Amino acid sequence: MSPDRILSSGGGELPARVDVVVVGAGITGASVAHQLARRGVSVVVLEQARRPGAGATGASGGMVRAYDQDPVVAELALPSLAVYRDPACWASGRAPLHAVGAVSVADPGQALALGEAAVRINGALGTSARLVADRAEVCGIRLAGGVALVEPEAGWVAPTEVTGDWLLQAGADGAVVRHGVRVHEVAARGGRPVVVTDAGEVSAGAVVAAVGPWAADPVPGLRSVTPVRSRSIQVTIVERRPPAPHHATFVDLRTGLYAKPVGADRTLIGMPHLVWGSPVDAEPDPVHARATVSALTAHLPWLATAAQLTAVRAADAYGGPAAHGRAAALLEPTGVPHTWSVRGWNGGGVKTAPEAGRRIADACLADALTELA
Template identity: 80%
Template structure:
């Protein structure tokens, strides 16, 4: 492992001159990668351009987690990730971050057989009570509007910013250096290994892992992934849930893309796809879309007709094809600079996959020795 010199950092601490791995981006996936690398004894520097962690798409994510996903590659990551979120022993706080309010995934009735197979796999792996609801009007406080539902009572949601912070606490305890307010200007090859040029100095790295979310759509030189990444708008609203509105599980409708999650005891986050591509991260909320979201979700939550609207938040997420050709196939892509990898765009699924994706990326890094000291 590399021995680090230092250079001045604009974030209030020295920026090591060398590292085995530089992780660019301190969102939930970058934090997971850094945690798992540091736990394996790799020297890690995490660089985040914002003054705090999880300031981008992570901080504005709904944080819904469940084992099921119609994309089998995502499901393969989501199942062990849910197990991690349930396990208090994996967290510096000593408490599992999962709010186990349950999860309801609705679809056309033609999906009943696939749902039953998935429930069996989830229960076999996690010893949970996932089951299919096919002949009822409602499941876990959600009206099904004629569909069939896979219900995961032990799933729910996490607070992404809290998860990110916990992983970074653990990474620091294991020797990682985390610097905020440092901007990467370029990544270039020097002697067959990457050099990360920042506004606080240069870091010679064994490897670089870029986990920058929607910013991968317009990266600095040296961080562009092989496949195109696009940013897509996401917009959610928070509404007040008053009695007699019942408590409910998190909800995703595969037929329409509608989704919802409880926020505490008296509020609900609601959303639906906002198909605006290449929008800036700080775009203003779309009032027409917010109103349409309420109208569409009323079929599942009738009490929305009288619910008070509290706020609407808009951001962007990264969308792209699965990665390939890297040391963790499907998770990483090359960038054209040797030993520089970009984490795939998660198409809105970064939170539910982060524990296992971070573990696999770190494991591949160590096993394939692409993070050897510079």
């Protein structure tokens, strides 16, 4: 079955009843659907946009690495990186990871913690992560007075490509994927959820909403116990011409600045855009775009003369913290029985999606089949 056939599957009747309905075909929803379908669970994926990854997923930088300051995110990111590196996990037959390396820059006082993290990462993945504390530059990134954890085997993925691959696999395993379908309500009937859409109703054993920033203003029945807030994200694509060097992906943990190469002659750059309650389709902020270039010249000096090609703005979901080691903590209950909302990922959804999807699928499967007539 071709990717185009699955990813454009907006027509046809919806099944009257399935084990699980996944609302949202971003990267996390696609991962959950893939994991459920491969277990033989009947799944319907509903996406209001006409294409997958149209919200925060499409605007994400797509950087993946095993290290994160948050131990809960790090626990998910490490096995996720292993999946992104493994060609056998993908319908395309090739790993989506562009292994250009990843550089996490931090205050020198974090050197011991970064060194310990490198040991853990290498022990789990057999990689060559290392601490760099005595150089001004590494992998094309100036450290600007910091130290760095370097992960040569990490890098970036194209989030919409990953999303499409998972939806392709889910469809091949029997999932029904519908784009251009709007959910109006999730209601409780007979102790189980019913998803009301403009294409009909679906009764489900369980519902999981992976809607990203739309969770901040959910449809009835999908409001999580812990409020979700939307926050603006904006990235700028700049032209990278010689003598500008090739470089790894990087994030400055002190400031939130980040960058990744995009092909041979372009670089994506970003920094926090602290606008709360931002709509997904807001117009780019030119002041922020200029400030991003200015701030990042400390790490990439060639940016001072680089041409700015485009700016992309969207929004991301921010929610409460997940409890360490608990798969169920990745889901927030709603007011409808057996209906769950994926926690806000605070910008880390791509990095964690493979492992988070697996754990969420396990939790949904257990809930969907419990006492299901």
